[in-house]
């Protein structure tokens with residue numbers, strides 16, 4: 001699926017919304033998805049696709065929007081109208097142009113900025129990188145290539161973790177571990193919703209670690225997050241983590257694509273996003289196996305592990321857990337809003353080595 005959901009995806013989301021929900025947090029998510037739907041796919045009133053004009057003159061909002069929408073379409077840029085909507089709205093300090101007067105006259109500085117950003121979009125750069133920011137739940141995060149752009153499915157993972165933290169963990173000041181923090185989307189949304197929480201966030205990519213720190217700083221969450229740059233599978237990182245107290249919850253959206261899936265990705269993703277963020281090796285399970293192997297030593301008894309995976313992986317993961325004979329159980333697989341088995345919930349058993 002492309003970066004910002006296509007119309008088909010939104011229809012699936014709407015169907016899922018109508019099917020009902022698993023948790024009360026899902027309804028927050030549904031509201032946001034509806035907002036997302038409205039934000040993305042409602043064209044501004046009285047905007048059509050007929051006119052075309054130059055890039056330089058002072059212009060009406062609807063003409064600038066139409067010009068770039070058509071240009072993106074003729075250059076086969078994905079979600080042409082959505083891209084134009086986001087860029088024009090962003091320059092005008094809004095999330096969408098839908099609620100703006102289509103006849104608003106834009107000044108030269110605004111038109112120049114829109115043209116500059118639209119030219120970037122014409123290179124195939126995802127709109128999130130073009131804007132330099134993207135919303136994840138109710139947070140606006142800085143986005144910069146090649147750090148992975150958080151996907152809507154991951155918002156659901158965040159909500160499930162928040163639900164676990166608020167309902168199932170009776171520790172006054174819990175510390176969560178995130179493996180592969182990217183832009184910090186998951187960690188920071190957990191911190192925002194759980195005021196007494198602390199997070200340890202690990203990522204192999206120095207760029208991702210700096211972006212997580214930058215986002216934490218701008219959200220005023222820097223004093224509650226510790227970012228460790230390193231390979232989660234390495235002895236060095238394992239030693240560092242084992243020195244911290246055992247975690248009641250670990251969350252990860254690890255790289256889980258197979259080598260074949262990675263080859264077949266849209267060029268927008270391949271050219272701009274770090275392959276390390278997506279590449280799970282031949283079977284997509286390289287990092288997942290390591291997490292399942294190492295999580296029991298990092299979790300406290302009855303601690304939770306929540307992990308986003310691809311929809312083909314849950315049966316393979318169930319087998320991995322069974323064969324590993326360690327202290328972890330796969331207790332549920334939650335469907336995403338498209339009805340696919342995408343989120344695995346594990347719990348550390350009471351038997352074995354206690355922490």
Ligand SMILES: C[S@@+](CC[C@H](N)C(=O)[O-])C[C@H]1O[C@@H](n2cnc3c(N)ncnc32)[C@H](O)[C@@H]1O
Pocket residue numbers: 148149150151154179180181182183184185186202203204205208230231232233253254255256276277278287
């Ligand atoms: C799919 S991205 C998820 C990013 C972010 N959590 C999100 O959901 O938007 C996976 C992240 O794992 C990191 N990563 C990949 N291999 C890793 C490893 N061995 N140790 C630590 N982080 C790793 C990547 O750099 C990337 O930021």
